[in-house]
Amino acid sequence: MRALLSGYYGKGNGGDEALLATLLQMLPSHVTPVVLSGNPEETRDRYNVETHNRMAALSVLQALRSCDAFIWGGGSLIQDVTSTISPFYYGGLMTVAQKLGLKTVAWAQGIGPLLRPQTRALAQYSFGYCTKVSVRDHASASLLSDWQIPCILAPDPVWALESKPVPGLWDLPAPRVAVTLRSHPQLTETRLANLTRALVDFQKATQAFILLLPFQKSEDLSIAEAIQPYLKDVSQILCLEDPQLLKGVFRGVEMAIGMRLHSLIMAAAEGCRCFALSYDPKVNRLMEELAIPGWDLASLPDDPNLISLTWMEHYANGEPLSPEQIQSLIDRALMHRELLSAALS
Template sequence: MGNVKAHRPVLLCGYYGFGNGGDEALLAVLLQLLPADVTPIVLSANVSETQALHRVKAVDRRQLGKLLQTIRQCQGFIWGGGSLMQDATSAISPLYYGGLMLWAQLWGLKTVAWAQGIGPLTRPFSQWWTAWLLSRCSVVTVRDSQSAAWLQKRQVPSAQAPDPVWALTTIAYSEELPERRVAICLRPHSSLTSAGLSRLTEALIDFQKATDTFILLVPFQKSKDVPLATLLQAHLPKVSQTVYLENPQQLKGLFETVQMTIAMRLHALIMAAAAGSKCFALSYDPKVQVLAQELTLPHWILPDLPNTASEMTQAWLDLYSYGQALSPQRIQGICQATKTHQKALNIF
């Protein structure tokens, strides 16, 4: 028996089991980085899918009684990455995630707010509630400068490092495809108007004709993104394909095979940039704009797209022909900096 440590159950809480590639990537990295003697239990909207994809024990996030009982049996609780504390999509979200965090704190668990993107928080109560809960955490790490500044203003200690998905390991994508490839990752959002989508579609058709590239339409969340991908593919017959991958490591591997990526979703941009693809950002959320600015990526803020499709096409042609991907040295430096998030897990 010797020096073998007893297993320590820790509950991982995030937007898991909803089929969102970015959040599943955050979970994959977190599982990758946890100390070896920690036994993770994942809070999920789809227990069987989470168990099959990540090979980990999971509990249903909707069974509140069982969930609270599980927290009492654990030694630690982690908010596992992403913008969990935000009230832009729902005022309920901060109450749900915050309530679980408070329950864990009241039971004396070590609590970690890990790789968080704070906000948007528009309601005064949400702002107070978030700051109060984070001030009670054992460790807080954030993934961007805006979140760090928000916490600093409220005198909540935190460490900042790049989003941990930069350090996600890769599984090579092996399907045979035409040589020159461009990935497109769109999601439905109120800021992507029908007029804007129409211009984007026209611009993409013209871009494809000018470059003779093969377009890969990459939905990150099947339930939400596939209809948009299907719509675009109908306008690009024989020169496009929709690729949906559940495994986030395979998803990152797909981006290694493309020369350029045009994306709305934050983690599509992170995976693509980390894989050495040239990136163009379409920002529907401050977190996307912050990333674009930090990496000096060409970008537009939705819904303020250029007035004509030809302007959009030209911007993409300029990036495709003359733009630069991040250098291997820059990527390595960013990946190295993510280790701050790993150090935070050493409290377990």
């Protein structure tokens, strides 16, 4: 059986690459993956899979015709906040796959926000005709329930991604704290300046070595480069392309301060304390489900001193998830694997 995998792959986003790596890890052995990618050569070389350019219409149609199944491969693909085109692209592919008679799987989806009636209608139609559906949060499950579409609810699959140790990480000074910030309209110059000031004070108080961890170079690297001069000799920018290595970083980290959803999932999965800076409802959902402390960026305190003191308190007294909690999340995340086995049998 051949399955076409569609997601935000080949765009240099660590979270989406982690979803692809996990999906490939979870596919039944009799299934040959074919991946739509923004960088087909890089994806082919990294994962040793057949790839096609996700924006080359003829190539995508040929790939669909050559496959027996189509999979939306994880993440917030069906939402219209960051992109109005995105839900029509993914929804359109799903509809074509369904018209061609392929088995169709919506795998590990985080649905919404859906602000426009057109995108909501397309989402309801696309999910309604899927062979199987799994979602990663209660809000998505609730929406599908309202639409009377059956689904499996399980934690994000990246909980179950196998991590790899990062060469040289243990040579860096300890203790270590990882920071993952991304560009966003809510991360204004003033807020970034306040976070940087707070990070400097936090580092002095804790003597922690700061790992600035861009999850997507195009969005995150410039922010890391803006912060690092204020943390000379006590920080390092660490750019990692392999999602298993990216997750492995958090094995050697005491605390993670993160905007990106998958930075927080990876950190929590590796037994790290987490502090969230939310820019998106999907981050708030994770904060609620795991009781992760943090702020919405829109309500970030104006006082850098208050920010750093809050971080220090969590660094000193905060608790990571217990090994039992982590194992439970991993075990439940494997329900996404079981769904693939059932759908693609």
